[in-house]
Amino acid sequence: MTVASLLVATTADEAVEAMAEGARPVAGGTDLVVGARQGKAALPDRLVAIHRLEELAGIASRDGSIAIGALTTHAAIASDPLVLERLTALADASAIVGSHATRAWGTIGGNVMNASPAMETGGPLVCFDATASLRSRSGTRRVPVAELFTGPGATIADPDELLLTLEVPVPRDGTGSCYLRLEYRRQMEIAVVGVTAVAAVDGERVTDARIAITALAPTVRRVPDAEAALASGDAEGAAAAVAAASAPISDVRASDRYRRAMAAVIARRAIDVAVARARGDLVPVPANQRYWGTAR
Amino acid sequence: MKVPVTLDVNGVRYPVELAPSTSLLVAVRDAIGLTGSKEGCDDSECGACMMLLDDRPVNSCSYLALQAEGVEITTVEGLADGDVLHPLQAAFLAESGVQCGFCTPGMLVSATALLRANPTPTEDEARIALSGNLCRCTGYDGIVRAVLSVAAGE
Numbered sequence: 001m002t003v004a005s006l007l008v009a010t011t012a013d014e015a016v017e018a019m020a021e022g023a024r025p026v027a028g029g030t031d032l033v034v035g036a037r038q039g040k041a042a043l044p045d046r047l048v049a050i051h052r053l054e055e056l057a058g059i060a061s062r063d064g065s066i067a068i069g070a071l072t073t074h075a076a077i078a079s080d081p082l083v084l085e086r087l088t089a090l091a092d093a094s095a096i097v098g099s100h101a102t103r104a105w106g107t108i109g110g111n112v113m114n115a116s117p118a119m120e121t122g123g124p125l126v127c128f129d130a131t132a133s134l135r136s137r138s139g140t141r142r143v144p145v146a147e148l149f150t151g152p153g154a155t156i157a158d159p160d161e162l163l164l165t166l167e168v169p170v171p172r173d174g175t176g177s178c179y180l181r182l183e184y185r186r187q188m189e190i191a192v193v194g195v196t197a198v199a200a201v202d203g204e205r206v207t208d209a210r211i212a213i214t215a216l217a218p219t220v221r222r223v224p225d226a227e228a229a230l231a232s233g234d235a236e237g238a239a240a241a242v243a244a245a246s247a248p249i250s251d252v253r254a255s256d257r258y259r260r261a262m263a264a265v266i267a268r269r270a271i272d273v274a275v276a277r278a279r280g281d282l283v284p285v286p287a288n289q290r291y292w293g294t295a296r
Numbered sequence: 297m298k299v300p301v302t303l304d305v306n307g308v309r310y311p312v313e314l315a316p317s318t319s320l321l322v323a324v325r326d327a328i329g330l331t332g333s334k335e336g337c338d339d340s341e342c343g344a345c346m347m348l349l350d351d352r353p354v355n356s357c358s359y360l361a362l363q364a365e366g367v368e369i370t371t372v373e374g375l376a377d378g379d380v381l382h383p384l385q386a387a388f389l390a391e392s393g394v395q396c397g398f399c400t401p402g403m404l405v406s407a408t409a410l411l412r413a414n415p416t417p418t419e420d421e422a423r424i425a426l427s428g429n430l431c432r433c434t435g436y437d438g439i440v441r442a443v444l445s446v447a448a449g450e
Contacts, residue, residue: 002315002317003315003316003317004297004316005297006299006316006360006362006363008363008365026360026363028359029358029360029363030340030355033319033358033359033360034339034358037338037339037357037358038339043317047316049360049362049363051363098340098428099427099428100353100406100409100410100424100427101340101343101346101352101354101355101428102340102355102428104352104353104354104409105352105354105359185427186427187424187427187428188340188341188427188428
């Protein structure tokens with residue numbers, strides 16, 4: 001692990017300039033430094049530390065949208081009243097990333113730009129139609145998060161582009177959402193299988209649905225067939241469509257067959273929680289507690 | 297290619313020279329000489345290296361030391377008041393929360409972070425807050441009892 005230089009940026013402008021000159025960003029280091037230690041990818045030769053950029057941290061409501069700065073930590077997201085109420089699935093996701101130390105330093109920007117197929121926050125962001133603002137020396141462009149991921153650990157962002165903000169339109173009233181993952185332990189876990197469900201209801205009837213899969217394909221992505229089934233009132237069909245759309249790998253955490261078998265189970269549970277929340281039932285965050293109990 | 301940096305550990309400012317890739321754990325143990333924080337997995341899994349940056353717990357094995365300039369770093373050595381043990385340390389002894397002792401510094405630091413953020417945790421909250429800390433002796437019950445006894449003011 002050799003690094004030639006580390007610049008602690010004091011403004012986003014300074015960070016973007018350093019990235020234009022070849023430096024790569026580090027915030028909490030919870031993926032980057034650990035990945036380097038495990039031999040996944042060496043630390044970049046030149047680093048720009050962006051952890052002091054308060055302009056990129058925090059959650060703000062503006063013009064019908066919720067803007068989440070790239071440096072907002074998982075702990076901050078999981079305890080934000082607006083996120084808990086309006087983007088509940090995102091709170092479910094951030095609340096179960098790593099351990100309390102991971103959540104104290106790990107940022108949503110890092111989670112998104114690392115683009116793991118098992119990332120917790122990706123499913124909620126694509127279901128909520130989040131847009132990422134990417135900035136380089138030549139300007140800022142806005143990209144739907146659904147178009148950001150191109151493969152495991154890969155995004156369409158250029159190496160010199162810094163994620164500034166994730167902007168999420170506020171879902172309409174009567175919308176409930178849930179992110180649920182299959183896990184073997186309560187903390188320091190990586191999703192074995194994950195499903196995000198977002199449901200809008202009119203009385204008892206589901207009128208609109210969004211469903212995305214995690215750790216079931218090379219990238220987090222939505223499943224249109226499942227969404228169509230749920231929007232026509234067929235939750236069981238939606239869960240089956242999730243399993244049918246899955247193309248999981250076998251690795252140390254699960255076989256592909258097991259993942260595919262569990263995809264329908266986790267989808268059905270995530271849908272149930274999303275619909276229950278849409279109808280006004282209280283299902284505490286994180287939803288995982290409901291199915292895997294508490295810490296004991 | 298080392299760079300000069302000043303780290304504020306337990307209220308003492310230490311000027312040191314570090315390579316940019318140096319972890320906070322290696323800086324504190326090797327460059328500063330405070331060896332209470334342990335290297336277990338060196339991979340953010342075990343929590344033996346837990347420190348506080350201001351009041352937030354960090355796996356110091358996976359945090360770059362140069363990023364810690366300008367914040368208050370607390371290690372297990374900073375918990376006691378001179379020869380008077382921190383209440384958590386006393387409770388770990390009273391409740392048999394220490395076996396081999398390797399996880400103890402990280403457990404104490406995680407518990408300190410918990411009680412600063414939430415002075416009256418439930419047992420479940422305490423277990424979640426400590427679940428990034430592994431005890432290879434599996435002595436969790438005594439550790440949780442100790443944390444809850446301090447929270448209860450015993």
